[in-house]
Amino acid sequence: MRILSGIQPSGKLHLGNYFGMIKPVLELQDPGEPFIFLANYHALTSAQDGAVLRQMTHDMALDLLACGLEPERGAFYRQSDIPELTELTWLLSNVTPMGLLERCHSFKDKMVKGIPANHGLFAYPLLMTADILAVQAEVVPVGRDQKQHLEVARDIAMKFNHLYGELFTIPKPLIRDDAALVPGIDGQKMSKSYNNTIEIFGDSTSVRKAIMRIVTDSKTVEEPKDPDENTIFALYQLVATDDQSKAMAERFRAGGTGYGDAKKELHELVEATIKPLRKKRQELCKDPGYIQRVLDEGAEKAREEVSKTLRRVRQAMGL
Secondary structure (H helix, E strand, C coil): CEEEEEECCCCCCEHHHHHHHHHHHHCCCCCCEEEEEECHHHHCCCCCCHHHHHHHHHHHHHHHHHCCCCHHHCEEEEHHHCCHHHHHHHHHHCCCCHHHHHCCHHHHHHHHCCCCCCHHHHCHHHHHHHHHHHCCCCEEEECHHHHHHHHHHHHHHHHHHHHHCCCCCCCEEEECHHHCCCECCCCCECCHHHCCCCECCCCHHHHHHHHHCCCCCCCCCCCCCCHHHCHHHHHHHHHCCHHHHHHHHHHHHHCCCCHHHHHHHHHHHHHHHHHHHHHHHHHHCCCCCHHHHHHHHHHHHHHHHHHHHHHHHHHHHCC
């Protein structure tokens, strides 16, 4: 089973990345063949500084390996090391209806939030489609907020196959409800774009400060609180055991628990979760050439697979 997942190197790794994408992928390493890529082409929709993007791409590779990614089980590579993806994107654009892209909520949401739009942002789902179809991915882990983009990839693959023959594997989404939406400290989806993240590899002080800034309502310590409508509890569930989550939910409903104490408890569990990851990252930093070697090997394997796909597509389309 070939699994594909990508992450943009557009900032510091945060809890939303870890629980929304990385952890589910790591859990699929044993039964599957993971193709994991650093989506630096996608990052160009917002990145304006080449040197910064290059450094963030390196740092993200380091972060993912520190989190437990085992590149030898599949392929771990930079998107930009596979130039065939851009040609495949153009070829697929010729079977992609405009209306399909115009309906994508990601583009519309960013427009509403005032994020400057360009063609790259509009065509983002098409490049994502090329990422998936190029390696003939069978399964793509996604949160519910990305499910629409995978549906676009499926639609394009089916239309292409109808026109030119069965060239593409139709990818299936793997959606985990517990990984669907990780809230940020303001209650919105945790995202670098919204500046509401809790960084994985930040020091303990900065992590604590972020957690203590979680937005809450004005209920007093004595008042009962609904855990299902509470950002602190939503984050707590990610790092707590079932028994710990149940106990906090009961305390919230009973009243007598203040948000400050709940935030301190959350910080303790977050620290316990990420401390081993920090230690591994420090160990990896001792070999400066390790990251480049891993990415070069991953790109070689991924490019071999993508080239096979592209040759078949070009032939089918008359090129």
